[in-house]
Amino acid sequence: MTFRLSLTLALALATPAFADPAQRVLTLGGSVTEIAVALGAQDRLIGRDSTSTFPPSVIALPDVGYFRALSPEGVLALNPDLILSESGAGPQEALDVLNAAGIPFTMSGPDTSPDGLIAKITTIANALDLPDEGKALAADVAQGLQQARARAATVESPKRVLFILSLQGGRVMAGGEGSSAESIIELAGGINAGMGFDGYKQITDEAVLTAAPDVILMMDREGDLAINNDMVLAHPALSQTPAAKTGAILRMDGLLLLGFGPRTPQAAADLHALLYPGQG
Amino acid sequence: MVALPLPLRARSRPQPRAVTLTLVALLLAVSLLSLGTGAAGLSPTRLIAAFTGGEALTRAETLILYDIRLPRLAMGLMVGAALAVAGALMQGLFRNPLADPGIVGVGAGAGLGAVSAIVLGGLLPPALAALTGAHLIPFAAFLGGWIATLILTRVAASGGQTAIATLLLAGIALGAIAGAATGILTFLADDQQLRDLTFWSMGSLAGASWAKIATALPLILPVLLLSPLLARALNALALGEPQAAHLGIHVERTKRLTILATAAAAGAATAIAGGIGFVGIVVPHLLRLATGPDHRALLPHAALLGGTLLIGADMIARTLTAPAELPIGIVTATLGAPVFLWILLRRRGLAGI
Numbered sequence: 093m094t095f096r097l098s099l100t101l102a103l104a105l106a107t108p109a110f111a112d113p114a115q116r117v118l119t120l121g122g123s124v125t126e127i128a129v130a131l132g133a134q135d136r137l138i139g140r141d142s143t144s145t146f147p148p149s150v151i152a153l154p155d156v157g158y159f160r161a162l163s164p165e166g167v168l169a170l171n172p173d174l175i176l177s178e179s180g181a182g183p184q185e186a187l188d189v190l191n192a193a194g195i196p197f198t199m200s201g202p203d204t205s206p207d208g209l210i211a212k213i214t215t216i217a218n219a220l221d222l223p224d225e226g227k228a229l230a231a232d233v234a235q236g237l238q239q240a241r242a243r244a245a246t247v248e249s250p251k252r253v254l255f256i257l258s259l260q261g262g263r264v265m266a267g268g269e270g271s272s273a274e275s276i277i278e279l280a281g282g283i284n285a286g287m288g289f290d291g292y293k294q295i296t297d298e299a300v301l302t303a304a305p306d307v308i309l310m311m312d313r314e315g316d317l318a319i320n321n322d323m324v325l326a327h328p329a330l331s332q333t334p335a336a337k338t339g340a341i342l343r344m345d346g347l348l349l350l351g352f353g354p355r356t357p358q359a360a361a362d363l364h365a366l367l368y369p370g371q372g
Numbered sequence: 373m374v375a376l377p378l379p380l381r382a383r384s385r386p387q388p389r390a391v392t393l394t395l396v397a398l399l400l401a402v403s404l405l406s407l408g409t410g411a412a413g414l415s416p417t418r419l420i421a422a423f424t425g426g427e428a429l430t431r432a433e434t435l436i437l438y439d440i441r442l443p444r445l446a447m448g449l450m451v452g453a454a455l456a457v458a459g460a461l462m463q464g465l466f467r468n469p470l471a472d473p474g475i476v477g478v479g480a481g482a483g484l485g486a487v488s489a490i491v492l493g494g495l496l497p498p499a500l501a502a503l504t505g506a507h508l509i510p511f512a513a514f515l516g517g518w519i520a521t522l523i524l525t526r527v528a529a530s531g532g533q534t535a536i537a538t539l540l541l542a543g544i545a546l547g548a549i550a551g552a553a554t555g556i557l558t559f560l561a562d563d564q565q566l567r568d569l570t571f572w573s574m575g576s577l578a579g580a581s582w583a584k585i586a587t588a589l590p591l592i593l594p595v596l597l598l599s600p601l602l603a604r605a606l607n608a609l610a611l612g613e614p615q616a617a618h619l620g621i622h623v624e625r626t627k628r629l630t631i632l633a634t635a636a637a638a639g640a641a642t643a644i645a646g647g648i649g650f651v652g653i654v655v656p657h658l659l660r661l662a663t664g665p666d667h668r669a670l671l672p673h674a675a676l677l678g679g680t681l682l683i684g685a686d687m688i689a690r691t692l693t694a695p696a697e698l699p700i701g702i703v704t705a706t707l708g709a710p711v712f713l714w715i716l717l718r719r720r721g722l723a724g725i
Binding site: 160163186188189291293 | 432
């Protein structure tokens with residue numbers, strides 16, 4: 093009881109004592125921007141960072157650059173009355189200046205797991221003064237995640253999926269343990285074939301062969317970073333994997349796949365449908 | 373070692389005094405322009421009105437001026453001057469117009485220090501981390517640059533003599549070692565650390581704050597003020613070491629002081645602003661073309677022009693992609709490299725490089 097009281101008090105203190113909810117909101121981080129839009133606050137957004145590319149309607153907003161290398165003056169020039177950020181915004185000196193300017197700043201937790209996602213939605217909804225919309229969206233997403241987990245549990249023979257982030261210079265950079273790629277692969281009912289290393293790392297050809305993925309998963313990219321199937325099939329190690337031999341090479345939009353925002357249940361469902369066609 | 377060219381026929385050069393006045397005027401003009409330019413309003417005319425006591429600034433304008441633009445201006449001036457003077461000192465010591473502070477391992481060492489702080493900073497005991505806080509990266513970068521220079525001077529010193537050729541080769545070896553260690557740490561880094569690292573290596577004045585300036589000023593200011601004392605010795609060194617010794621120059625002491633000054637200035641500059649290339653080579657070269665190789669004019673002029681150049685580059689970095697900003701290293705390279713090439717091509721016949 094006491095705990096609940098102190099928590100309410102803390103939340104009450106954390107919300108800025110403004111009579112009106114903020115009307116000029118700057119969102120930093122792709123998933124934060126997506127959540128703000130999903131909560132119906134699109135018309136209150138006045139700026140975004142370079143990682144915020146969905147929904148397409150936000151692209152027209154002024155871009156303050158990469159959220160870990162903010163320019164304090166650029167941010168102030170947009171005259172925001174609230175800043176919502178993914179964890180990791182910086183540099184600290186820029187945050188100090190924004191703090192001195194008295195702009196309320198809400199940073200979500202660093203957790204990219206499904207639970208972290210629900211917490212992030214709640215934090216952002218409270219900062220935007222949309223608690224009911226927040227509860228509804230959190231319930232929606234939680235239900236979607238639950239469905240995805242249930243769907244994943246029904247898979248009888250899970251496929252081994254290797255997520256390839258880049259193939260620069262013929263070296264495979266893959267998603268390992270604890271990466272956001274692993275989270276989404278597991279939500280979709282697959283097994284992450286990238287084992288024995290953390291995060292995103294370049295792995296040796298032998299490690300690729302040992303991973304023996306049934307499916308290769310990549311981001312749908314344009315330009316220099318695009319990896320076409322010929323590159324995969326021409327790669328000495330990748331070409332020897334079961335995935336290459338059966339032509340099981342999948343692509344999905346990067347922010348949808350790895351962003352861990354409101355569309356994550358959708359991403360899990362899409363990936364599941366691609367991995368196990370005809371299994372509902 | 374290529375000797376610095378001494379012109380075979382005297383060309384008419386502008387008087388050093390006229391050049392000094394021009395550089396000071398240029399610095400003041402660029403400073404005022406820079407203070408009155410940025411993503412958030414506050415024009416030069418408004419500034420002049422405020423400084424002459426005509427109008428009062430709003431709270432937001434005051435914040436932008438004193439917490440953002442002035443620290444950036446001071447830091448740009450300091451870092452630019454430090455890099456240009458360090459470059460001029462190294463070129464004088466090595467008697468080679470292409471020498472830069474990187475030669476004594478400052479850059480590689482500072483890079484390794486910064487990368488260590490970014491990747492391994494989380495492993496520090498909380499008490500120590502709290503002590504350094506936001507200054508952990510600059511502190512580690514400075515320490516790395518300093519250690520690298522110490523090792524180099526030790527390696528190159530034998531029997532009380534500093535062998536310039538050995539110093540150069542040892543610098544290359546040390547650079548390779550630091551590069552390898554940086555590579556290992558890069559491999560260990562996670563996504564976010566990798567991005568931080570990339571941004572640090574491109575350099576930026578975005579993190580300018582009075583605290584950072586106060587950290588670096590005690591290292592940079594003495595070098596800027598005292599380096600002209602080395603001018604006569606460096607001028608004599610241009611003739612060769614034995615000749616300089618015959619002229620009554622303490623060659624060993626000159627070498628040691630020059631390296632010390634370079635390590636302090638370039639190390640502190642790199643520590644607070646990251647890797648900013650090109651200033652140390654372009655600025656002294658331009659000045660040698662204007663006023664000749666005399667270090668008595670070259671060193672103070674390098675400080676003025678280096679500072680001006682960096683303030684100008686930072687202004688472009690802040691405004692070109694507003695409200696976002698470009699890393700300043702990109703701007704200095706994009707602006708500096710073509711200008712430098714053009715000068716080289718134009719003066720190829722005369723400069724004898």
